[in-house]
Amino acid sequence: MTTEADQKRSALIAWMEARQGRFRYSNARPQKLNPDSSRESDCSGTIWRDYKDNGIDLADIDMSYELATAGTLVASGSTVAQFVAAKAKLKKADVVAMALKAGYKNGTQINHVELYDRDLYSWGHGGYPAMGPNRTLITKSWLLGDAAFWTVRRIIPDTATEAQEITTITNQGAEMFVIFQHGKSIGIWKPGDLWYSFFPNTKTMDSVIQNLKVAKETVVYWGSIRPNRKKANDHTIEDLASLGENRKIWG
Structure with a gap:
């Protein structure tokens, strides 16, 4: 049975699909929060706008480390194996926040977010490739494979x-x-x-x-x-x- 929450989650994934590879990477404000007009955004900006366009206003929770505290905790860990083990708990449009060792502050804090899709794939825009968002296997070496730790947050609850x-x-x-x-x-x-x-x-x-x-x-x-x-x-x-x-x- 498809619930209202499931429909909202599918709409969030559809938003990403419709904009695949459309935006160049930039974390400039306010441009990153309006990518359809600016044609530029980053990981947190695309997720923020996706939720906004689907009726969920995250207000000024628009940075990766802030999204890492939004909603409710689904799972957390520090290895790819732990993430794979938590796969059954995950749902579309969950936010996967991670501390990439190759990113800002070298993995000591959350510096990247992805929007989970299904089957260990996610949508995100981290500047690789240059145009995003893109659908990628989230366990890749430049995503969870490079994460010092990660957390999954659910913004759309099942009532x-x-x-x-x-x-x-x-x-x-x-x-x-x-x-x-x-x-x-x-x-x-x-x-x-x-x-x-x-x-x-x-x-x-x-x-x-x-x-x-x-x-x-x-x-x-x-x-x-x-x-x-x-x-x-x-x-x-x-x-x-x-x-x-x-x-x-x-x-």
């Missing part, structure tokens, strides 16, 4: 089933956590941990409670801060006291 997974993520052993606003998206972060997740198109406290099933009494902050992922482990609940007027406490 009730994955809504429960979101709840699990936000409450995994945490007595309290932080909800923050980044552009038009909502992030959830447990102070003291090195992870946080973005949920595009979730814009208000009420919608967080309703759609993500977050327990109101566990929310310690609601505002416009974005935690520094690299230094998140240094943050504590007490640090939030200096955030200014946007700080609110429930519980």
